[in-house]
Amino acid sequence: xxxxxxxxxxxxxxxxxxxxxxxxxxxxxxxxxxxxxxxxxxxxxxxxxxxxxxxxxxxxxxxxxxxxxxxxxxxxxxxxxxxxxxxxxxxxxxxxxxxxxxxxxxxxxxxxxxxxxxxxxxxxxxxxxxxxxxxxxxxxxxxxxxxxxxxxxxxxxxxxxxxxxxxxxxxxxxxxxxxxxxxxxxxxxxxxxxxxxxxxxxxxxxxxxxxxxxxxxxxxxxxxxxxxxxxxxxxxxxxxxxxxxxxxxxxxxxxxxxxxxxxxxxxxxxxxxxxxxxxxxxxxxxxxxxxxxxxxxxxxxxxxxxxxxxxxxxxxxxxxxxx
Ligand code: SF4
Ligand code: SF4
Numbered sequence: 001x002x003x004x005x006x007x008x009x010x011x012x013x014x015x016x017x018x019x020x021x022x023x024x025x026x027x028x029x030x031x032x033x034x035x036x037x038x039x040x041x042x043x044x045x046x047x048x049x050x051x052x053x054x055x056x057x058x059x060x061x062x063x064x065x066x067x068x069x070x071x072x073x074x075x076x077x078x079x080x081x082x083x084x085x086x087x088x089x090x091x092x093x094x095x096x097x098x099x100x101x102x103x104x105x106x107x108x109x110x111x112x113x114x115x116x117x118x119x120x121x122x123x124x125x126x127x128x129x130x131x132x133x134x135x136x137x138x139x140x141x142x143x144x145x146x147x148x149x150x151x152x153x154x155x156x157x158x159x160x161x162x163x164x165x166x167x168x169x170x171x172x173x174x175x176x177x178x179x180x181x182x183x184x185x186x187x188x189x190x191x192x193x194x195x196x197x198x199x200x201x202x203x204x205x206x207x208x209x210x211x212x213x214x215x216x217x218x219x220x221x222x223x224x225x226x227x228x229x230x231x232x233x234x235x236x237x238x239x240x241x242x243x244x245x246x247x248x249x250x251x252x253x254x255x256x257x258x259x260x261x262x263x264x265x266x267x268x269x270x271x272x273x274x275x276x277x278x279x280x281x282x283x284x285x286x287x288x289x290x291x292x293x294x295x296x297x298x299x300x301x302x303x304x305x306x307x308x309x310x311x312x313x314x315x316x317x318x319x320x321x322x323x
Contacts, residue, residue: 014052014066017073021048024080025128025193034129035121040274042195044125045286048073054290068160072190075167079186082174083131090183092233098180099236102136105176109169112141112218115203116235119194119227122274128193131185132229134237136173137196137203139216139223140166140189147222147305150296159294162224163190170226182232189226196225198276204238207246210265211256211298212280215246220304246304249316256298262288265298 028034048069094102106114119133146158167188174184187193197208206216206223213221257265257279264284269277289295299305303312 014048014069014073017070018048018052021073021076021191024077028080028129028131029127031129031131034131035119035124035133036129037124037126038122038274040122040272041124041126042272042274042276044128044191045282046191047286047290048191050286050290065157065160068157068164069190071164072160072167072188075164075171076188076191079167079171079174079188082171082178083183083185085175085178086183087178087181090231091181092231094180094182094232094234102173102176106138106169106173109172110140110165111169111173112139112223113205113216114138115200115205116237117199117203118237119199119229120202123194123199125193125195130187130193130229132183132231134230134232134235135194135199135203136228136230136235137200137205138166138170138173138226138228139200139205139214139218140169140226141219142222142224142299144219144222144305147296147300150300151293153293155296156293159224159296160190163188166224166226170228173228177228177230177232182230185229187227187229189224192226194227195276196227199227200225201241201243202238204241204243207241207243208278209246209256209302209304210250210254210279211260211302212265212278212282212285213299215243215302215304217243217309220306220309221299221302222305245313245316249312252319253303255301255303259297259301260285261292261295261297264288 103114115137117135119135142162143158146155149155170186174186177184197214200214206214209215215221216223262284264281266279269279271277
């Protein structure tokens with residue numbers, strides 16, 4: 001019965017909302033000056049649409065995640081509609097003082113970390129566009145105890161809330177930029193317009209692990225990611241990434257490969273057409289993510305979720321020194 005009710009709610013509310021979101025996203029393609037995906041761009045997996053088509057529907061308790069999904073869709077639309085408030089002649093240079101204010105503001109409103117990079121156009125999802133190619137990349141911490149319970153409804157509810165919270169943070173940062181005379185286009189963390197883990201890597205916020213998720217120095221893979229695109233030309237874009245050693249650590253660890261219930265993490269990396277190297281098979285992971293309460297087992301079992309980055313780095317350096 002609950003499954004039928006949830007299916008009805010998803011159909012009645014969710015699908016029409018999602019269509020409006022996708023139509024709005026696609027309208028960006030027609031805006032003069034928009035930056036389009038390339039022939040090497042990745043295909044987007046539609047988390048929201050697939051969540052709505054979940055074969056078994058949702059148990060009555062699970063309907064509690066709906067407000068976060070609906071709110072995420074509302075804030076995705078707001079991110080696009082609010083671009084109409086961008087200044088007609090935006091400033092393109094930011095002072096050091098205002099940049100520090102921006103970083104402090106991001107932290108105050110809940111971002112875990114903030115980084116800057118030029119957007120590689122090949123990271124824009126197929127058929128999507130963004131308005132500016134200077135990227136402010138944001139991470140948001142997911143609750144440690146709820147990740148430890150994965151897979152569970154408590155984990156799923158927390159994950160969906162994290163998407164929603166971070167989406168609101170992105171919109172507030174876009175508003176902050178507009179108030180100070182810059183143009184901004186926020187991309188929501190749920191679905192989103194670009195592939196976030198390599199973007200966050202380019203911004204120096206961490207390194208994607210074998211499970212395809214960003215491993216951050218602050219809280220390991222317990223992060224969700226989003227971006228705000230802007231016209232600011234002099235952002236301090238990352239020139240290098242001090243976290244590259246994580247990939248070597250993954251080569252040695254491989255725990256997520258063994259623990260993944262979807263057999264979605266490959267032993268050998270695949271080099272995609274766009275130059276991105278990945279161990280993750282999204283065609284196997286996403287169905288599991290959708291149907292098994294956001295799964296998240298690969299986040300739970302990762303050593304970077306359990307031991308501090310600094311401790312693992314020290315252990316790793318000693319190991320390398322012995323070789
Ligand atoms: S979310 Fe689950 S299915 Fe997907 S890679 Fe992680 S452990 Fe595997
Ligand atoms: S579990 Fe191990 S191999 Fe997988 S992402 Fe974490 S450190 Fe890398």
